[in-house]
Amino acid sequence: MSALLRLDRLIGRAVHTANNRRLGRLEEFRATRRGKDWIISEYVVGTAGLLERLGLGVRLILGFKRPGGYIVRWDQLDLSDPDRPRLTCSVEDLRRG
Amino acid sequence: MRKIFNLALGIVTSIGGFVEVGSISTSVQAGAEFGFSLLWAVAAATLFLAALAEMAGRVAAVSRQSMAAAVRERFGFHFQIVPLSAELVIDTLLLTAELGGAAIAVKMLTGIDFEWWVLPVGVLGWLVLWFGNFSVIEDGIGLLGMVTLSFVVAAWRLHPDPGQVVRGFAPSVPHHDVTRYAFLTVSIVGATVSPYLLNFYSSGAIEEKWSQQDLWINRSTAWLGMGFGSTVAMGCLVTAAIVFGPQHLKVESYEQAAQMFVPVYGRWAVALFAVSLGIGCFGAAVEIALNAGYVLGQSLGWTWGIDRKRRDVSRFVTAFSVVLVLAVAIAALGFDPLRVTLISTALTVVIMPLVVLPFLVLVNDEEYVGRHTSGPFGNGILATLTILGALMAIVVIPLEVFGG
């Protein structure tokens, strides 16, 4: 079954773990070329707060990288309910970003 | 050689639109009520403006996008709608005040009530925008704006005490009416650091096709141009201080303010003041209307540009026309431009942190400024100014109520 989702409705959504703990927010979708298509191969889930999400944190200005954050592979995220994305794996299986 | 000429022209023409209804009214009141002691506020506000303009120009020259376009792209529409809406409201109010100011100037020359002049002034402004191009508008307004040097000449001819003038550049606490002093300080900042000036400056950089090779032109135009423009505001303040200061006069109208030219220009006083006020306000009005077109077109992705065939930028043309019509309608209702200016300068200060913060991010993002990122020193200044701006934003409304 195929559905069309709007990117702007997914960006910023809270991502929960399998046991309903809040992991962070969907911050970015990383796409790769596969043949003629662009597919989303991984997601960036950020734990940063509002100001830091907009890149306005003092850290960024002083040149340090953003804190926290996970890289979630496409198959590690369940979007069957687009309003409530949830991990299909445990947090330990995620790459840190 | 040609670039040096253009640079000199750019610096000189910065005068056009710099001194307008907001800066004239705040400078006159500051001088009349507090003598020279608010000169530091004019200087500080100008430094703030020049620093922001240089950054806006830098982003435009390197990324080939104006501030509004860069903010849309970097932060997304959801963020941008807030400063965009605020800027459109403020610009409309400010445009109303400028049209009113120009109309009052014509009234001072003809004796006919200013409400009758709002429409002719508006129509003239529209014709300039319809038939003109960027050079004609910028250089034309700038050269005509040289008449505002009458404020500088007046201040010079009144022989102010140099020692006292210099002391005015050091921030101080007044002996009387601290609330009013604070209010005027914040108003001077709000009148000087208008958000429209920053997007207009960056749009101009795009219209003039500045690139990375022109960064030195950008730096010179921003700092020297704004500096040159501020001498007029300072001249206005000093003149008001010398002529009105001794009586601690509260200046309530432009007709009253014109009297400050009498000791220097005698029977030409009112005419010269009116011409200076009129040209300053008219120039600013044209720029503000044009900027409304710029900021909408750049944010929403329309084709835009005052150098393009009008039929190719129909949405852009419609935008600046509608804003002009709206402002003419409001101004013709007869609101006192002085009051409208106060509201728009207060609103400017309130949204200032939201306008400045994107600057902070963009000038540190290599995607927008290449390797010309802001160093720690520049960032330190920006951060300090942002905090000061936030503090001012908090106090401006109470100050307006108690000191306005």
Place this chain on the structure above:
Amino acid sequence: MMDVARDVLDTRVVDRNGREMGRVDGILLDHQTGRPLRLSAIVIGPAALGDRLHPAVGRIVRRIEQRFGLDRNRPALIDFADVDSIDDKVRLRLTIGETAVDAVEQRLRAWVSRLPGAQ
């Protein structure tokens, strides 16, 4: 690898001839269970911007467009297959005339052109 929210959304779009078409106002993704999301279409148009603010705003914009007869094929949906490349701009294989992106501009042009000096 491409950061979609950062590098595609809100980026300028140009057609095959380099003509400006506006900005990416929205992106649609094709979701099939068990497969990765696929970039389906770029959306250009004020209704899409309205949607991003609030569904009610999007509805109001659509109603205004309907009222002026400007709602056919709008907001414009451009298949990702028609995207040639993405660098600092999104470059399409189409020409602007093959989409309804320019509808408002063209409608206003009819008025603006009547004034002397519009050329």
